[in-house]
Amino acid sequence: MDLTSLSNPLVTLDQLSSSSSQLDGLSTELENSIRFGGVQLTEAAGVLLRLPQEVIAQAVVIFTRFYTGPEGGSFLINPVKDVSAASLYMIAKISAIPQTPRSVLNVYAYLSLTAPKSRMDAPSDRQRPDPESHYLTTGAYLAARTTLLQTEAMILRALSFITKVVVPHHLALTFLQTLGVLPSPPTSKSRALAGRTISHLNTGLFSPQLLYLTHQPTALAVAAIYVAAKEIGVNLPCSEWWEVFDVDREELGFLVVGLGSSRLWAEQESRKWVEGKCPLTVEEIMLEMERGREVQ
Amino acid sequence: MASQSKSRWADDEGDQALSAQRKQEKEAKKRAKAEKQRKLEATGTAAPLQPSQVNGSSAHDISLNGLTEPPLKRRRLSPSPPPDAPRKLLRFFASSWGPCRHVDNFEKLNHIEEGSYGWVSRARENATGEIVALKKLKMEPVNDGFPVTGLREIQTLMACRHEGIVGLREVVMGDAMSDAELNLTIKASVFLVMDFLEHDLKTLQEDMQEPFLPSETKTLLLQLTTAVQYLHDNWILHRDLKTSNLLMNNRGQMKVADFGMARYFGDPPPKMTQLVVTLWYRGPELLLGAEKYGREVDIWSVGCIFGELLTKEPLLQGKNEVDQLSKVLQLQKMHSCSLIRIVPKIFELLGLPTEASWPGYKRLPNARSLRLPSDPRMHGSVLGGKFPYLTTAGSSLLTSLLALNPASRPTASEILAHPYFKEDPKPKSTAMFPTFPSKAGQEKRRRAASPSAPKRGEAPKIGEGAIDFGGIFAGREEEEKGAGFALKLI
Numbered sequence: 001m002d003l004t005s006l007s008n009p010l011v012t013l014d015q016l017s018s019s020s021s022q023l024d025g026l027s028t029e030l031e032n033s034i035r036f037g038g039v040q041l042t043e044a045a046g047v048l049l050r051l052p053q054e055v056i057a058q059a060v061v062i063f064t065r066f067y068t069g070p071e072g073g074s075f076l077i078n079p080v081k082d083v084s085a086a087s088l089y090m091i092a093k094i095s096a097i098p099q100t101p102r103s104v105l106n107v108y109a110y111l112s113l114t115a116p117k118s119r120m121d122a123p124s125d126r127q128r129p130d131p132e133s134h135y136l137t138t139g140a141y142l143a144a145r146t147t148l149l150q151t152e153a154m155i156l157r158a159l160s161f162i163t164k165v166v167v168p169h170h171l172a173l174t175f176l177q178t179l180g181v182l183p184s185p186p187t188s189k190s191r192a193l194a195g196r197t198i199s200h201l202n203t204g205l206f207s208p209q210l211l212y213l214t215h216q217p218t219a220l221a222v223a224a225i226y227v228a229a230k231e232i233g234v235n236l237p238c239s240e241w242w243e244v245f246d247v248d249r250e251e252l253g254f255l256v257v258g259l260g261s262s263r264l265w266a267e268q269e270s271r272k273w274v275e276g277k278c279p280l281t282v283e284e285i286m287l288e289m290e291r292g293r294e295v296q
Numbered sequence: 297m298a299s300q301s302k303s304r305w306a307d308d309e310g311d312q313a314l315s316a317q318r319k320q321e322k323e324a325k326k327r328a329k330a331e332k333q334r335k336l337e338a339t340g341t342a343a344p345l346q347p348s349q350v351n352g353s354s355a356h357d358i359s360l361n362g363l364t365e366p367p368l369k370r371r372r373l374s375p376s377p378p379p380d381a382p383r384k385l386l387r388f389f390a391s392s393w394g395p396c397r398h399v400d401n402f403e404k405l406n407h408i409e410e411g412s413y414g415w416v417s418r419a420r421e422n423a424t425g426e427i428v429a430l431k432k433l434k435m436e437p438v439n440d441g442f443p444v445t446g447l448r449e450i451q452t453l454m455a456c457r458h459e460g461i462v463g464l465r466e467v468v469m470g471d472a473m474s475d476a477e478l479n480l481t482i483k484a485s486v487f488l489v490m491d492f493l494e495h496d497l498k499t500l501q502e503d504m505q506e507p508f509l510p511s512e513t514k515t516l517l518l519q520l521t522t523a524v525q526y527l528h529d530n531w532i533l534h535r536d537l538k539t540s541n542l543l544m545n546n547r548g549q550m551k552v553a554d555f556g557m558a559r560y561f562g563d564p565p566p567k568m569t570q571l572v573v574t575l576w577y578r579g580p581e582l583l584l585g586a587e588k589y590g591r592e593v594d595i596w597s598v599g600c601i602f603g604e605l606l607t608k609e610p611l612l613q614g615k616n617e618v619d620q621l622s623k624v625l626q627l628q629k630m631h632s633c634s635l636i637r638i639v640p641k642i643f644e645l646l647g648l649p650t651e652a653s654w655p656g657y658k659r660l661p662n663a664r665s666l667r668l669p670s671d672p673r674m675h676g677s678v679l680g681g682k683f684p685y686l687t688t689a690g691s692s693l694l695t696s697l698l699a700l701n702p703a704s705r706p707t708a709s710e711i712l713a714h715p716y717f718k719e720d721p722k723p724k725s726t727a728m729f730p731t732f733p734s735k736a737g738q739e740k741r742r743r744a745a746s747p748s749a750p751k752r753g754e755a756p757k758i759g760e761g762a763i764d765f766g767g768i769f770a771g772r773e774e775e776e777k778g779a780g781f782a783l784k785l786i
């Protein structure tokens with residue numbers, strides 16, 4: 001297995017120790033919440049555009065990378081919606097299913113009318129609105145497209161054109177096969193195992209610890225399998241099977257905890273913003289910072 | 297914090313002033329930091345970002361307030377790196393990311409070549425003194441943002457780490473984009489910083505009196521095939537292999553460059569444009585309009601390059617798609633049929649396809665209207681006759697690379713195992729290659745007339761029942777004009 005082709009660039013210690021948003025006075029807590037809202041928004045838009053989960057996950061990682069580190073973007077300068085849309089647009093462009101600026105912008109126009117709900121209760125296919133039916137006026141569209149393309153350029157610069165994101169979803173399924181726990185035809189248990197594995201990987205995208213930026217896809221895949229197998233009660237080879245995939249016990253342990261707390265945290269965040277919407281625009285964020293200061 | 301308690305009673309204006317002030321402070325911090333970084337780079341003491349940072353060795357301390365001079369831990373930990381070291385380290389994007397550096401970190405030395413998608417010059421990195429090649433991406437003004445070809449070129453080349461593939465060190469930007477922090481416009485120049493190589497094979501061959509020796513040809517073909525094998529193993533199609541995209545240094549090492557057409561593919565292959573590969577190196581399936589194709593298109597180009605290395609002349613110089621196809625066909629039984637004079641070129645060389653030799657070719661979009669003679673004397677290759685000095689093994693390799701049916705072409709690994717490379721003369725060691733004066737290193741070079749990589753646009757289609765191929769293709773590309781012959785087959 002060629003591991004370089006399965007690896008991602010990782011966040012540096014400097015990039016973890018501070019961020020542009022924090023330099024702008026945002027608390028880490030609020031920063032995490034806004035990131036959570038932005039990831040949700042990106043997922044919702046990706047679902048409406050009927051993009052495969054792998055492509056959506058790639059866009060989420062680009063979105064997250066952009067706002068990371070003191071030289072990255074700031075939630076107080078670069079609006080979440082613009083960066084989310086441009087991440088999705090750019091990743092789709094180099095994927096097998098490119099999207100026009102028009103359809104991406106329509107979807108975001110639609111989503112700005114409805115507060116993004118948790119990804120877990122995304123509308124089912126039947127009640128899903130038709131993105132094409134929410135047209136922007138020509139003037140609004142042209143302005144939005146300019147912003148979209150400028151933001152795309154901004155992301156490319158901030159990431160020095162690293163557009164490659166390896167996401168662990170496909171990898172995890174391959175690992176499950178290698179471990180011999182995905183028989184064909186599938187059993188209800190093996191189906192559940194695969195489902196839980198993917199679900200944990202999706203939850204990891206929300207991680208306030210930025211797990212997708214700190215760990216390689218192989219490690220994420222192994223950890224998700226480990227957690228899912230525990231939950232479903234599937235016996236994996238009792239020896240240290242993760243070492244086959246070049247993941248050591250320490251890293252696995254860290255990620256298992258990380259994935260678990262991601263889930264808890266995502267649920268908490270979803271509850272936290274039930275009443276008021278999670279602040280995403282620069283104005284909303286400023287207001288929220290104000291409120292935070294008053295509470296103190 | 298003082299500023300926070302203040303804001304409790306501050307009015308709106310005061311608030312705005314406050315946030316403006318915060319913003320200014322932050323800008324100042326960032327500027328100071330950027331300034332410091334620039335200074336460090338200018339004195340060559342700091343590589344922009346070190347891979348080692350990932351491992352938490354805190355390579356260099358980006359102090360956030362940027363006012364106090366940070367302790368240069370890295371310098372103490374690893375005393376000045378050997379002169380050759382920065383080359384590797386500069387490829388920082390492999391293990392982490394950060395904003396693009398400015399092109400001003402490089403001093404332009406001379407122009408090398410004007411290509412269709414960008415231009416290339418030789419440059420020196422100020423901090424290290426290293427010579428590099430800068431390729432400026434051409435940004436057509438399009439309404440869908442950064443050109444997808446550019447994104448793919450960078451993405452695929454960045455993913456490649458192979459001795460047979462030109463090294464991309466980083467991507468840097470010109471002014472419009474990096475000026476006002478992240479407040480940018482789209483119209484900025486983007487440059488690929490690559491390892492500099494003295495020659496490309498096309499220019500080199502034009503200046504050589506004689507073709508490469510058989511032993512040298514073997515080495516070049518082996519190097520090319522090894523690189524192609526690496527690409528294909530990593531699910532990358534190059535889609536524009538030709539001699540001008542093969543670079544060579546003075547140590548006989550050849551590297552594949554120009555990933556302007558490259559992309560990732562899958563199994564089964566996705567629908568892709570047929571408008572790829574420069575005409576003379578374009579396989580018959582592409583000429584016939586296939587939208588599903590794979591590694592075989594690169595293998596065909598390898599065959600064309602092999603033929604070109606043997607004679608120093610491009611093998612199949614068609615004037616347009618139809619003419620190119622006819623050249624291939626005509627290689628077969630050239631003298632046995634008077635009709636052949638007006639048969640398009642690919643087939644000249646390799647004979648007409650049959651349902652047996654290339655199952656399914658008739659279902660390709662452009663084949664439907666291509667009515668080919670069923671004269672059995674026209675089936676079979678005359679390729680061998682064109683290369684009297686080629687051994688039987690060499691001839692069999694060439695013929696297999698240029699098989700009309702993509703499925704009959706060997707894979708890169710199969711090529712490497714071919715007996716041609718085992719028989720005498722053995723491949724020459726790269727160290728024994730002669731050195732040639734480098735045009736790229738000195739002066740701007742002229743460009744000999746040859747077709748360029750296809751541009752985006754409508755793929756040519758041969759209409760139902762059409763036989764006047766010349767008319768159909770006229771004007772699509774400059775070099776394809778003037779082919780107005782009527783093709784009457786059968």
Ligand SMILES: Nc1ncnc2c1ncn2[C@@H]1O[C@H](COP(=O)(O)OP(=O)(O)OP(=O)(O)O)[C@@H](O)[C@H]1O
Pocket residue numbers: 408409410411412413414415416429431462490491492493494495496499540541543553554555556736748749
């Ligand atoms: N790393 C390099 N070192 C030295 N010369 C180079 C390098 N890269 C490119 N060149 C020179 O510049 C020429 C054009 O480069 P390249 O093929 O990448 O550009 P292009 O615009 O995509 O060309 P085209 O579209 O015509 O194939 C090459 O044929 C070669 O002569």
Ligand SMILES: [Mg+2]
Pocket residue numbers: 411540541554
């Ligand atoms: Mg080229």
